[in-house]
Amino acid sequence: MDINQEIHNAFEVIKEGGIILYPTDTVWGIGCDATNPEAVAKIYKLKQRAETQSMICLMNGEKMIYNVFKEIPEVAWQIMDFSENPTTLVLDKPRNVAPNIIAPDNTLGIRLVKEPFCFKLMERMKKPLVSTSANISGQPTPKSFKEISPEIIKGVDYVVNLHHDKIAGKPSTIIKLTNDSQVKVIRK
Template sequence: MDCNTEVYKAFEVIQNGGIILYPTDTVWGIGCDATNEEAVKKIIDLKKLQQNTEMICITNGEKMMYNLFKEIPDVAWQILDLSEKPTTLVLDNPRNIALNLVATDKSLGVRMVKEPFCFKLLERMKKPLVATSANVSGMFAPKSFKEIAPEIINGVDYVVNLHHDKICDKPSTVIKLTNDSQVKIIRK
């Protein structure tokens, strides 16, 4: 399968409120339209999450970031410019997003991606995409497609047919930035 065909198929499922299993710039993920609360609930149920703090969104650029956050600390852009590996920023007071994605402290994890499939899908969606590891809560995050549990594969509406042989063992760095200039490294 080629990337454009998979983008089209994934977009159709997402547009209809479905959830997908897809390769991200880090690990295999489960995703949906990050503005659709019902679709987000499907992921929460599939992963058996107690709360939604394990889920982040991916975007494809500054415009989408500013659509999600009215205020983005200047240091966020410096971190993204200097990062040599994918970096998830946890920022305060997201907007234009499904409420069941927002953490109890009113923050949201977000990562800008360059990976071609994700970038093109986001370009087509014109909205952020949920990106959460393809596992049941509390279980290990799979490093390859073949390690993904059958209940996850069978629980999504579409499995993207790309990179099934790729090893994905590099989760993103996670840094929490608050609007009052506090910086906390959650995962290196």
């Protein structure tokens, strides 16, 4: 399947408030426009997940990060520059995103991606992309497309037709950074 056609198809669904099932730089994810609270609510419902369990946003560059966070700790840039594996950073005081993806402690997890499909889709959206593993809350994270439950596949508005045969990498490392310079590793 043509990546540009898949980007077009996914973009059309997302701009109408739909949710997609798509390959990321780590595992298969369920996503939507991170600024659309109704679309975010659809993902919580599909995953049977409490809205207090926040989800992360994928971003494709500094401009997008600065649109969501006014203050970014210097160490965040160092971690992003030097991490060899996909790394999610949890940062303080997000703005310009749907309120229901912000954690109760006013933080948001973000990950910069280079994976071509995600990167180009966000380039077209000009907005961050919600990313959460393609499973019902509490179930194991699928390692490949064929491990994704039919309930998830039927519950999304569009399934991206790329990398269905690829085995996923491991979920990203998660590091929480506060504006007062505290660092906490949440998941290695």
